[in-house]
Amino acid sequence: MYRNQSRGGRGIHDRRGVALGARPRYQREDEARKASSPTLAALLETLTKKSLFAAITSETEPPRITGCEYLASFNWLDTPDPTIVVPAMRALLAQSPSIVNENIDIFATHWRYEGGVDVVSARVNSLDNDLREIRGCSEDQRGLGRHGNSIRGPGQTGSSGIAWRTMRNRQHQSTVAPETDSSWIPAEHTSSLAGWVVSAAVLPKRRFWTNSMPWERKQKQMPDTGVTRKYYWEISRGVLAPDGVQKEGIFVNGQYPGPPLEANWGDWFEVTVHNNITGPEEGTTVHWHGLNQRETPWFDGVPSVSQCPIAPGSTFTYTFRADSAGASWYHAHYSAQYVAGVKGPMVIYGPSQVPYDIDVGPVMVSDYYHAPYLSLVAETVGTPSSPQSDNNLINGKMFFDCSKAQGAPCTPNAGVSKFRFQSGKRMLLRLINSGAAGVQHFTIDQHKMTIIQNDFVDVVPYEVDSVTLGVGQRTEIIVEATGSPTDAVWMRSDLVPGVCGMTNQPHALAAIYYEDADTSVTPQSTATQYTALCQNDALSLTEPFYPMTPPPQPAITTHIDMTFGPNATGSFVWMMNNSSFRGDFNQPTLLLANQGNTSFPTEWNVYDYHQATSIRLILTTLAPLPHPMHLHGHNMWVLAQGFGQWDGTIVRPENPQRRDVQIMQPGNPEQGLAGQSYLVIEFLADNPGVWPMHCHNAWHLSGGMYVNILERPDLIKRDMEIPEIMAQTCREWWAYTGHNVVDQIDAGV
Template sequence: MLKTLVLASSLLGALAASVPGNSFTPRGAHHGSTSHHSSTTHHGSSTHHSPCHPQTSHTPHKPKPCRGNKPWNRDQWCDYDISTDYTVEPVDTGVIREYWLDISDVVVSPDGVSRTAMAVNGSIPGPTLFADWGDTMKIHVTNSLSTSLNGTSLHWHGIRQNHTNANDGVPSITQCPIAVGDTMTYTWKAEQYGSSWYHSHFALQAYQGVFGGIVINGPASANYDEDLGHIFLNDWDSQTVDELYFTSQRTGPPRLDTGLLNGTNVLGNDGDASQTGSRLNVAFKAGKSYRMRLVNAAVDTHWKFSIDNHTMTVISADLIPVQPYEATYVNIGMGQRYDIIVTANQANVADNFWMRSVPQSACSNIEAADNIKGIVYYGDSPELPTTSKHDWVDSCDDETANLIPYVSKQVSAANLDELSTASVARNSDGLFKWYLNSTTMLVDWQYPTVQSIINGTDDYDAYEDREAVIELAEADQWVYFVVATQMPIPHPIHLHGHDFFVLAQGSGTYNSTVQLNLDNPPRRDTAMLPAAGYLVMAWQTDNPGVWLMHCHIGWHTTEGFAVQFIERASEMTSAVTAGDEEQLEDVCSVWQTFKNDHMVHQEDSGV
């Protein structure tokens, strides 16, 4: 077993600044006019090259986008509907949406306390990227981290990247880091629809502020009036995550100061003159129903999200629409997303209600755990609520038992005896078992796996143990994978390139007597591995590429709690376009020069 890696501040430092608000922007930054549209709106009508508005074009002989849907028929979308299986019937609008994103060092004060950070287009969260179902996204990402001298990348979380593996945005796996001053263009198809987010996959930058929302407009499994967009849930501290990482190496995960809702919150008690910062305020109009797109963008916090006195209807998990179900709160692990609908039907109870994002103590550690709140208000302006939270048990649960995918799918039965004894190495039956923390990934920024395969290294035996490679050579085969841990904390497990089926979750040791759900089980891209338990996953090898699977606790990703699947390597040379291959070589060449000129040393897992 390899040793756990330790990060160095010379590599991971950030500088930086702020203005409180629903997203915060550094002092002196240019403010773009990014619009937050509802899913009924057609986007991308601008024609100028702005970093905040997309440029839209149409390829010849392809249909133009339709008008989408209305509040009374959200299950419809153009010639398709909520029952359309896009894995069988792909949607293609022929529209290209083009965005320009710039990553820079900033100084921010989202809770009123100034510290360094990083931002996308000068704000945290960064601008939301909009597309319609079936559009193609073309996103130019420039590294302007001239103070911290960090490399960077952007990963499009949950986007399957069907046959666009080189655009997944993972250093050491699908690309070299983008050097300071360089630009990389990511191109991918919006084959799914719903809510997701983008974030850096370089070191701990995602938790320094390098993230933003993705909205792919399409049908929904329940009707609603208005779309309020993303609600990002972040943990936050007066120290940077890079500084805190060294503490975590000595004493375990550090205690963080507070949390943020869409990049803002207060520090201190209400009514105290010393309180700083500002709360997120959300206006409700009685009788209206609102869609909210929840994202857990925390480094190490599992939340319960709720709005006092209100009931939520959950309509999707990650990018998978589900049969609607009602809840007074939602459990949300790191990297997970839930779309909810809230009806404004409590104006007779009060004018102001707390919106709560509550860390669960068994898997989180925040000082101001009871003060991570926004205000939902009926009327002209918000005031401090006096409402009480819903009842719940402090726990690190997943929503799995409630999730019934709207488009039903079945999973082929596995050989359970083989599944229970498979190892982390490849198995002749395509069955695997990974004991978390039994191996530590260590891959090289300068030599991404995709490039190695394109250059002819498709021999599984050529990879070292530290690269944590698992080969999936056959096309369209079922893969069954057990993730297990003896550690007393849960772990959010995220798979790139696929939505996986959750066949079982539980505490204790997995064995062949565990009942697997094969009849339309929940499917998603991020699910919780229970404390001292197991997670059984399944997916099909329908997407050639190199795909990372990792724990989405930020500290653990950087320490190398990850494996990489090389799927159908023999087909990858044809799956990577000539343009992607040329860009890969160019980005790596510029990175090599930058790395040598600035004596950059890799001291983390590489992902």
């Protein structure tokens, strides 16, 4: 069981080891540890060794610690309980006149490294949950680009929602080995203290990568870093109240949103997932949105397609490449399970073609539902209706009118997320729509934004007043911090009214405070005016920074018409070319294709493209709803969009827009063919695998709006060496379903 033990809102946070099913890698051995624990005096002597400060100060005398928000990360072998580490570090910090102790947070953790080595890790932060600063730090050191914290209402503690522990800045992170052990393997953790990273490489400390890595700002070739970043997760049920309304959800390591995944471009991720979902039990999988999985298509994380679900009580390890630079997210792909909370940000640090000063980090915008996700699926599948969301969140926070909580326990003034800007600096924000259905419009009062990347694809920068994000889409923006040092303004994300939003409360707020602003004061800024359209920016605006020209003619073209209506039994479903998808958890399509199978049940919606080198899809619909169409395994060219019949015109044919999600505009059935919405996409068939192409509206996907692209089945059979863990996971799933009934009420993905 993964447990978090906190003592108050600050001070020691003891994150214990994780016992994953039959693999207890980090179980504590209390008796042995206590027998070898040094005294406080001995530990303090160890802390003052010069080597411990080598990575955080250029001073020759160790007691003088420099730095602001992120001072250091320390690691010791076979050393004491974290309760000894914290007072010792505080005593040491008290010796430094440059440190304001009341603004110091110290976190300590005891865990066991693979191979039987006990490790105590400690991290020092100079900002608490109220964002107080250490005075006397230089502007360059302050790290004002904070995110993930909350403005708490009356009676709220620091353990509400995302406020207490997520996504700290990485400006002064370091990993330091003991002087006495040259063979020690360094240990490093993410800035969330939730997903541990075991690695010898330090994540970037400043923009444009670290100085120790040979990156160039306009580098196009993915480097081979030789680094693997390991994370250990437990997925389980819990109760949360991010907007003040208590509800049961399913979370990664007990957090909402889940802990961030972080790596350098070219690194490898190794994420071990333990399924501890109980009461009732469910299977699960995790999808790494936007990563192409060119070397590892079996780790795409889609049940019935690339893998069997992870059975309750079982553990599965995903290993995949950080093959694109920028921001994205991970989420469960088992039914609509991610709506219950199994999702979080993913940041891959790499070169940027536009300079910036401060990386503010991920900004996740999401519609939010108070009802359990399976009840929402049941409400949707088979009926002509879609559920309405109850609220709209930024980084997992927003207040809610408790009079509308319908009897659920509710705390008013739950608070909003807050961020720091610094006057005169260029701020990088990484926007992610991690919601279920709603199209979002993102704005910052009194500030314009420059778009520099969409869905991992750098674009020629252009300025906007608002950013439109369909579900699954990401946009990176640069914001000029033109305000004065005492300014406070609202960050906003609004769900588009009507069929594009489907919500009871469309407005999400977060507070931005400049460096000298009073964080106890509510911003009074005026909202930006914009036109609320249910579509992405014009294709003529979104020009990829690095050009790629599609073939003059695709090897094959497929027309797919998307409709909604009753099937043969009278249930309302979403169909693509008159077929609604329904997966079979017991038989992953990729594993069958690897065995030479190319004939599949009709409801699996498999499109076999044989040895085609390029594929063009013409999607059409009269349905009066938007569809954020997502393709796995590829960045697709978006050749054209519009209404009526596509006339063959391609927008900027020498360099069309590329991304992995594009909003397909709502159709207008009253106008007949003239009201038909179309979207034309194309991609090279250069990544053998079985790749989902689906609407990322969770309710449309549950209703079957999904097809499988079978790409180069000849190479899947001939060359693909699928690891044994995939077969083992299926055996565990088959054993579980042999004794338990799995009630699959929707498409399954």
